[in-house]
């Protein structure tokens with residue numbers, strides 16, 4: 077920069093005067109000084125403080141670090157400075173310095189008088205226009221303004237004039253720049269042209285950071301602000317606020333829109349489609365220093381692989397996600413409870429085994445006691461016998477010595493007698509021993525029995541306790557299972573109990589009149605004008621049967637929990653209703669797939685036993701025909717009882733496997749009225765209603781649930797002129813159109829919450845009343861043809877679908893009752 081000497085002085089005075097406050101406006105180098113020493117602040121708050129003060133120390137430190145990151149340029153600078161110090165012009169420089177000092181002294185003398193004028197000058201210097209004038213008017217002094225960061229942490233303001241350098245010391249006096257300092261620190265970012273530029277550049281230099289971390293966002297009430305992802309100890313996204321001249325922390329809501337963050341949020345979302353809340357992901361990114369991989373692994377650790385799947389409903393809101401998580405949490409708790417239950421059941425099994433072992437032991441010991449008792453009895457009998465023998469011997473000996481008669485020779489030999497008495501003694505001894513042994517054994521047995529009784533008592537007690545615990549766990553499990561189901565159904569309720577999907581038939585037409593623009597939008601082009609329709613999901617020509625089925629899957633599952641579920645296909649003749657509902661053998665439609673899914677779920681729930689019954693009827697020319705009856709022709713009627721609608725006499729066949737169901741459906745299909753129309757060679761001339769009743773009895777909770785899955789393939793809506801129907805076909809077409817009109821009237825009445833809904837205007841609406849009056853969950857497919865010739869029908873079908881979409885069916889009712897004569901296990 078070029079500056080006049082007196083201005084330099086003024087500048088220095090100003091610098092001295094303002095240093096005690098701040099030198100923020102002195103450019104990047106002079107922007108340091110809240111005090112002479114840089115103190116390293118620790119902790120997040122300090123970080124934030126530093127970062128939020130771009131002209132303050134932290135930014136200086138930041139820049140100093142940036143400078144430090146360029147060692148080569150530094151070395152060059154220092155080397156050139158050193159060579160200047162060693163130059164032979166040293167003397168000349170010293171003289172010039174002297175002259176400068178003299179000039180300063182002179183000026184200092186005048187300072188008192190001219191202080192006000194100088195201050196004016198200072199202000200002038202700091203404003204752009206007058207500087208240009210001053211420079212052109214007076215002698216110019218080439219002066220470079222620099223900042224020197226000493227290794228001891230102090231930042232000095234320096235001025236360099238042709239290699240002569242001075243610095244402002246702690247007492248705010250100019251001092252020659254010591255040579256040895258070149259190796260004790262480094263210079264920071266000089267090269268600003270005028271002091272005015274310095275002032276503006278303080279802001280703009282700090283603000284302009286052009287790299288891939290720079291971005292801008294529009295904030296309402298504030299306009300477009302520049303953002304920059306600072307690479308601090310942790311990344312922090314701030315925005316530049318020109319009013320305060322600070323980098324401020326970006327609120328989460330704004331931060332979502334920053335490219336840098338957006339990219340990462342998208343990366344997380346594409347890996348974990350189960351995560352839908354961008355704000356939450358942004359918050360997690362903040363926590364993980366904007367590392368998307370870390371966020372992904374964090375979520376996977378927390379919620380498992382479920383997040384890798386697209387959540388049902390795809391774009392569900394935050395509350396849904398919370399329910400979804402609560403659901404996961406519940407699942408985890410249920411899993412824990414199941415494990416505990418298993419452990420307890422194992423414990424109980426062990427106890428039972430131990431119990432039966434001890435019972436066997438008791439039986440064995442009782443047998444031993446019995447045996448010993450027998451032996452004792454035998455011994456006693458022996459003893460008795462021996463006594464008898466002795467007595468008889470003695471008796472025999474007694475008459476041998478009659479007192480009155482003379483002594484005759486004894487009939488018993490003395491030896492024998494001796495032998496007998498010895499035997500008797502021995503017998504007595506062994507008898508005594510035996511008695512004491514038996515006595516002893518009996519006592520031992522008694523003791524053992526007592527101990528066993530104690531152990532058995534304890535076991536019984538333990539068993540009781542275990543049974544109590546098992547019961548407690550079971551009831552907890554029951555509660556959790558019920559809660560889990562209710563959460564799941566709440567989730568579905570949030571998505572609406574009536575869902576309308578649009579499916580476009582495959583066509584070879586090169587110029588289709590139907591385009592799928594988004595997942596939920598379809599556009600019909602008619603004579604150049606476009607009409608848009610919104611649905612819960614739009615399936616394009618390329619959508620597979622699998623994709624279509626996936627849309628209905630969450631609703632079908634509810635059937636197992638005791639909800640009535642109805643799936644309808646509506647559309648022009650030949651638009652693919654039968655293909656969607658029935659499909660073909662290689663590519664089955666919603667009917668077969670949902671039945672398969674129901675069977676799969678039923679098989680999975682080993683604690684619930686299910687009974688499945690299927691019925692099939694058609695509504696042909698306003699008459700109900702049972703398609704499974706062995707006596708065709710019998711008239712069927714609809715009976716209403718309270719809220720329920722039934723068809724007395726309708727054949728219901730109990731089925732267990734997919735093969736059973738396919739057999740039954742094949743029979744029904746054969747009996748159906750199918751005729752050829754001009755538009756569809758295999759046109760269905762009747763409405764087909766397949767009902768699968770699922771009754772589940774939960775062994776654990778003791779509850780019985782009854783849900784019905786009603787699958788309805790409507791006959792095609794058609795314009796009689798177009799199909800060129802005649803005779804019988806004409807009568808059929810009139811009946812079909814009448815019932816479809818009645819269906820439209822029902823939906824219109826439901827849409828505007830009319831007091832009277834004309835369910836009884838046709839057999840179709842009468843039969844479907846329970847499915848359409850709020851007790852059920854309903855899915856409607858509107859099938860359209862993409863061919864331009866069908867555009868009018870396509871528009872009317874889509875209009876019909878739009879009307880249905882605005883219908884609110886209300887809360888679906890779960891049909892669960894405690895089982896009769898069944899007690900929960």
Ligand SMILES: Nc1ncnc2c1ncn2[C@@H]1O[C@H](COP(=O)(O)OP(=O)(O)OP(=O)(O)O)[C@@H](O)[C@H]1O
Nearest residue numbers: 581582649650651652653654655756759760791792
């Ligand atoms: N998405 C599709 N992919 C391939 N073929 C399809 C598709 N949709 C319909 N089709 C074919 O178009 C023809 C007419 O379809 P489908 O019989 O299902 O119409 P529909 O609406 O039931 O007619 P109708 O009301 O007259 O019974 C059938 O041959 C069917 O195989």
